[in-house]
Amino acid sequence: MNSLRAKSESRFLRACRREPVDCTPVWFMRQAGRYMPEYRAIRAKHSLLEICSQPDLAAEVTLQPVRALGVDAAILFADILLPLIPMGINLEFAAGEGPVIHNPIRTPAGVAALRPVEPCDSLGHVLETVRLVRRELDGKTPLIGFAGAPFTLASYIIEGGASRNYLKTKQMMYADPHTWHTLMGKLARVVADYLVAQVEAGAQAVQLFDSWVGCLSPDDYREYVLPHSQLIFRELSATGVPAIHFGTDTATLLPLLKEAGGEVIGLDWRTPLDWGWRALGFDVAVQGNLDPVALFAPRAELERRVRAILEQAGGRLGHIFNLGHGILPETPVANVKAAVEMAHESR
Amino acid sequence: MNSLRAKSESRFLRACRREPVDCTPVWFMRQAGRYMPEYRAIRAKHSLLEICSQPDLAAEVTLQPVRALGVDAAILFADILLPLIPMGINLEFAAGEGPVIHNPIRTPAGVAALRPVEPCDSLGHVLETVRLVRRELDGKTPLIGFAGAPFTLASYIIEGGASRNYLKTKQMMYADPHTWHTLMGKLARVVADYLVAQVEAGAQAVQLFDSWVGCLSPDDYREYVLPHSQLIFRELSATGVPAIHFGTDTATLLPLLKEAGGEVIGLDWRTPLDWGWRALGFDVAVQGNLDPVALFAPRAELERRVRAILEQAGGRLGHIFNLGHGILPETPVANVKAAVEMAHESR
Numbered sequence: 001m002n003s004l005r006a007k008s009e010s011r012f013l014r015a016c017r018r019e020p021v022d023c024t025p026v027w028f029m030r031q032a033g034r035y036m037p038e039y040r041a042i043r044a045k046h047s048l049l050e051i052c053s054q055p056d057l058a059a060e061v062t063l064q065p066v067r068a069l070g071v072d073a074a075i076l077f078a079d080i081l082l083p084l085i086p087m088g089i090n091l092e093f094a095a096g097e098g099p100v101i102h103n104p105i106r107t108p109a110g111v112a113a114l115r116p117v118e119p120c121d122s123l124g125h126v127l128e129t130v131r132l133v134r135r136e137l138d139g140k141t142p143l144i145g146f147a148g149a150p151f152t153l154a155s156y157i158i159e160g161g162a163s164r165n166y167l168k169t170k171q172m173m174y175a176d177p178h179t180w181h182t183l184m185g186k187l188a189r190v191v192a193d194y195l196v197a198q199v200e201a202g203a204q205a206v207q208l209f210d211s212w213v214g215c216l217s218p219d220d221y222r223e224y225v226l227p228h229s230q231l232i233f234r235e236l237s238a239t240g241v242p243a244i245h246f247g248t249d250t251a252t253l254l255p256l257l258k259e260a261g262g263e264v265i266g267l268d269w270r271t272p273l274d275w276g277w278r279a280l281g282f283d284v285a286v287q288g289n290l291d292p293v294a295l296f297a298p299r300a301e302l303e304r305r306v307r308a309i310l311e312q313a314g315g316r317l318g319h320i321f322n323l324g325h326g327i328l329p330e331t332p333v334a335n336v337k338a339a340v341e342m343a344h345e346s347r
Numbered sequence: 348m349n350s351l352r353a354k355s356e357s358r359f360l361r362a363c364r365r366e367p368v369d370c371t372p373v374w375f376m377r378q379a380g381r382y383m384p385e386y387r388a389i390r391a392k393h394s395l396l397e398i399c400s401q402p403d404l405a406a407e408v409t410l411q412p413v414r415a416l417g418v419d420a421a422i423l424f425a426d427i428l429l430p431l432i433p434m435g436i437n438l439e440f441a442a443g444e445g446p447v448i449h450n451p452i453r454t455p456a457g458v459a460a461l462r463p464v465e466p467c468d469s470l471g472h473v474l475e476t477v478r479l480v481r482r483e484l485d486g487k488t489p490l491i492g493f494a495g496a497p498f499t500l501a502s503y504i505i506e507g508g509a510s511r512n513y514l515k516t517k518q519m520m521y522a523d524p525h526t527w528h529t530l531m532g533k534l535a536r537v538v539a540d541y542l543v544a545q546v547e548a549g550a551q552a553v554q555l556f557d558s559w560v561g562c563l564s565p566d567d568y569r570e571y572v573l574p575h576s577q578l579i580f581r582e583l584s585a586t587g588v589p590a591i592h593f594g595t596d597t598a599t600l601l602p603l604l605k606e607a608g609g610e611v612i613g614l615d616w617r618t619p620l621d622w623g624w625r626a627l628g629f630d631v632a633v634q635g636n637l638d639p640v641a642l643f644a645p646r647a648e649l650e651r652r653v654r655a656i657l658e659q660a661g662g663r664l665g666h667i668f669n670l671g672h673g674i675l676p677e678t679p680v681a682n683v684k685a686a687v688e689m690a691h692e693s694r
Contacts, residue, residue, distance in 0.1 A: 165675060167640055174644035214596075217616050217638065219655070249561075251598035252618055269564050270599055291564065293514055297521035308566070328512060 010142045012072040016205055016242035016264050018285050018318035024310060024346040025072035027144070028336065029246075030326030031065040032077045036333060038064045048093045052078050053125050059132035066141055068333065070340050073142050073205070074133060076198070078126055080148030080209055081156060083190050086122035087114045089157060097161075104160035106168060108176070111183045117190045119197035126194075127201040134202035144244070145203030147195050149210035150187035150228040157183070166215045173224050180224060188228040192235040199239045207244040208232060208262070211325075214249020221253050226260050233261020244287055248325055254279045268324035269294075273312035285318030292323045295335045302335055306342040321346075357489045359419040363552055363589035363611050365632050365665035371657060371693040372419035374491070375683065376593075377673030378412040379424045383680060385411045395440045399425050400472050406479035413488055415680070417687050420489050420552070421480060423545070425473055427495030427556055428503060430537050433469035434461045436504060444508075451507035453515060455523070458530045464537045466544035473541075474548040481549035491591070492550030494542050496557035497534035497575040504530070513562045520571045527571060535575040539582040546586045554591040555579060555609070558672075561596020568600050573607050580608020591634055595672055601626045615671035616641075620659035632665030639670045642682045649682055653689040668693075 012025040033039055039061055042051065051057045061077040081091055081099055090102040105111055119127065133143050148156075155169045156162070163169070173180045195206045213225060229245075236243045245262030247253065251271045258265055258280050267276040267288035277286050294305045306321075313319035321343040327336065359372040380386055386408055389398065398404045408424040428438055428446055437449040452458055466474065480490050495503075502516045503509070510516070520527045542553045560572060576592075583590045592609030594600065598618045605612055605627050614623040614635035624633050641652045653668075660666035668690040674683065 165640065167643065167675060167677075170638070170640040171643050174641065174648050214617065218619055218622075220638075249596055249617065252622060270561065270596065272565055272599065275565075275599060291517070291567075293512065293517040294521065296514065296518050301521050328514060330514075 010072070010204075012320065013142050013204060013242065015318055015320045016244070016285055020317060023344045024313070024319055024321045026321040026340050026343040027071045027073040027075060028065070028069075028323055028327050029075075031069065031071060031075065031336075032061045033327060034329040035327055035331040035336070036064055036068065038068065048079065049091075052082055055125055055128040055132050058126075058129040059136060062129065062133050062143075063136055066137070069337050070344075071141075073144050074137060075144040075207070076126070076130060076133065076146060076203065078129070078146070080146070080153065080211075082126065083117055083119075083123060083147065083194050084153060084157065086117045087186075087190060089114075099156060099161055101156060101160045104168075105157045105183070106172065108179045108182075111179050111186070114183070114186050116186070117193065119194045123194060123197070127197055130198055130201035130203055142204040143202065144205045144207055145195060145198030145201075146207040146209060147191045147198075149208045149213065149225075149232070149247075150184045150191060151213045151216075151225045152209060152211050153187050153191070154180075154183055155212050163212075166212070170220075173220065177224070181228075184225070184228040188231045192232045195232065195236055195243075196239060199236070199241050203241065205242045205244065206236060207246055207266070210245070210247040210257075213247045214253065214268075216253070218252050218256055221256050226256055229260040237261070242285075244320075246287070251276070251279075258284055264318070264320060266322070270324070273309050273319075274314065277313075277316070282316060282318075285320065286313075287320040287322045289322070289324040290339065292325055292328050292331070295323075295327065295331045295339060297335075299335070299338060302339060303342055306339055310343065310346045357419070357551075359667065360489050360551060360589065362665055362667050363591070363632055367664060370691045371660070371666055371668045373668040373687050373690040374418045374420040374422060375412070375416075375670055375674050376422075378416065378418060378422065378683075379408045380674060381676040382674055382678040382683070383411055383415065385415065395426065396438075399429055402472055402475040402479050405473075405476040406483060409476065409480045409490075410483055413484070416684050417691075418488075420491050421484060422491040422554070423473070423477060423480065423493060423550065425476070425493070427493070427499065427558075429473065430464055430466075430470060430494065430541050431500060431504065433464045434533075434537060436461075446503060446508055448503060448507045451515075452504045452530070453519065455526045455529075458526050458533070461530070461533050463533070464540065466541045470541060470544070474544055477545055477548035477550055489551040490549065491552045491554055492542060492545030492548075493554040493556060494538045494545075496555045496560065496572075496579070496594075497531045497538060498560045498563075498572045499556060499558050500534050500538070501527075501530055502559050510559075513559070517567075520567065524571070528575075531571070531575040535578045539579045542579065542590075543582055543586060546583070546588050550588065552589045552591065553583060554593055554613070557592070557594040557604075560594045561600065561615075563600070565599050565603055568603050573603055576607040584608070589632075591667075593634070598623070598626075605631055611665070611667060613669070617671070620656050620666075621661065624660075624663070629663060629665075632667065633660075634667040634669045636669070636671040637686065639672055639675050639678070642670075642674065642678045642686060644682075646682070646685060649686060650689055653686055657690065657693045 246266030593613030616638035
């Protein structure tokens with residue numbers, strides 16, 4: 001963990017490559033969001049889709065947590081469902097309800113009608129946000145781009161929103177694998193192009209969010225998901241920037257997530273960091289894995305939990321401190337800031 | 348798997364004790380329920396709480412799947428939240444919304460006010476259902492009693508209903524462990540007495556449903572849950588009937604669930620049966636673990652999935668075929684029946 005040289009570079013990017021760092025790098029999933037008063041001030045005047053589609057607003061929101069928290073990376077402010085809009089999905093963020101898709105896709109004809117996407121045209125506002133943020137950050141803090149993974153996007157498209165049992169998603173898998181693979185192939189194509197475009201616009205790392213893939217058994221993951229996520233990571237590796245592969249509930253999927261790709265695998269809090277890293281093998285970096293609810297705990301309890309994770313990492317090269325999932329809306333900002341400092345004391 | 352002698356006894360109870368069976372026993376969580384037309388006919392005239400509180404109705408609903416499906420065990424029709432009512436919880440099943448608790452408990456005073464429960468008095472209707480069902484089954488098919496585990500019950504009491512992040516539940520754990528343990532101790536006392544009373548009324552096995560415990564890390568399980576569930580299994584083992592310990596999302600918790608207790612550990616579909624059994628050790632029986640959505644698949648695909656589970660069980664003594672969670676409301680009855688036959692072909 002000791003390298004004077006590391007101090008002048010990005011400890012986040014060094015950790016992604018499992019190189020020595022001066023202390024454990026930290027960022028948080030959903031570090032820009034409703035828990036921050038600066039964000040709520042902008043959100044009071046603009047809808048989520050407005051913020052995402054106006055690069056100056058999206059860039060400002062991306063930068064807020066970098067200024068306020070001292071995190072070691074910025075992550076693009078956007079929504080994983082944005083690339084679905086140019087594909088032909090009629091998406092709405094209903095107040096307090098999460099995303100609603102008014103035209104869920106459940107038939108071969110529906111899948112066939114989904115349009116290909118040219119990111120530079122129809123997602124140009126996101127790429128412009130990447131460029132604005134990079135200019136603003138001026139090389140000091142790296143910027144992470146991201147996208148939703150094909151499975152997680154497919155689950156929204158098919159269910160029409162968030163889901164508890166993924167009934168219709170799995171029904172398509174099991175009853176009509178051809179249509180399923182066609183849909184996944186289309187999504188993988190869009191996501192790969194979108195992420196590569198983000199890298200070309202300046203993203204210095206990317207994260208693929210397969211947030212809900214943990215509802216699958218390993219056999220189903222291998223058959224219905226792995227080849228599609230693998231295509232994305234294969235195309236990303238040609239760009240040279242590190243890729244983070246994240247999901248929740250993935251304890252039994254870890255070797256397959258690694259096989260699909262990514263220089264860094266994200267772990268949720270159900271998987272103890274040392275258990276998960278051993279299951280993956282130490283030839284890959286890991287990211288995680290504080291329970292987002294721990295940020296609501298009294299300070300001493302929060303500190304005990306941050307320290308436990310650092311101890312499980314055991315000073316190995318390639319640990320990025322993060323939560324096991326996104327920051328929750330009511331999280332106290334002071335605790336988020338304190339967690340950054342605690343992780344940084346790990347030198 | 349070959350014992351002529353086993354045929355004349357209950358293959359379900361024999362499998363719980365890891366004794367030879369003539370073929371793999373089968374039952375399904377939520378095998379009595381909305382997917383069955385016979386159940387919907389009764390539900391059209393009575394609320395869920397009415398059915399639970401009238402022993403003749405509850406017994407009838409308990410027996411419906413035994414008659415219709417040929418399963419190897421009946422499970423008492425009841426709701427895991429019933430014992431909360433005499434404790435002082437104001438519970439309602441709102442249409443299509445799941446349970447709503449109008450007086451969620453989040454303070455030391457609220458926990459202190461929860462009343463102890465004498466099952467023979469305030470849950471006498473459930474015990475009467477057990478007696479009625481036993482009389483009806485006449486020794487041919489064993490009856491499983493059940494209760495919710497302290498953690499899962501606590502999560503409903505504290506959140507006021509179902510939850511996604513268990514924010515308030517974990518907040519009590521982390522910020523006020525004394526109140527948490529007081530609540531869990533009270534729940535464990537009620538659940539232990541309730542299950543022992545079910546056994547005394549005639550239940551020949553019991554299942555403890557810790558359905559939502561998989562939202563915890565192993566460290567949190569050990570500290571905040573294990574001692575309370577352990578008390579229940581300790582008192583159950585004095586009764587001599589086998590106990591099944593079930594949860595979902597438990598891949599990293601399995602050794603701790605076994606430590607807490609149970610002759611049989613339930614696995615969900617995220618955990619391959621052979622992986623899970625190895626993690627537990629083969630000195631305990633296992634139950635599971637078909638994805639409930641597989642019951643919606645075309646027949647050949649369903650058969651492939653049932654066979655895969657039987658192959659993972661590998662003919663070891665102590666496998667009870669079941670789903671990884673409860674039957675979903677729209678499940679086709681014919682597929683449930685077919686799955687029973689497929690599992691029985693495993694001799």
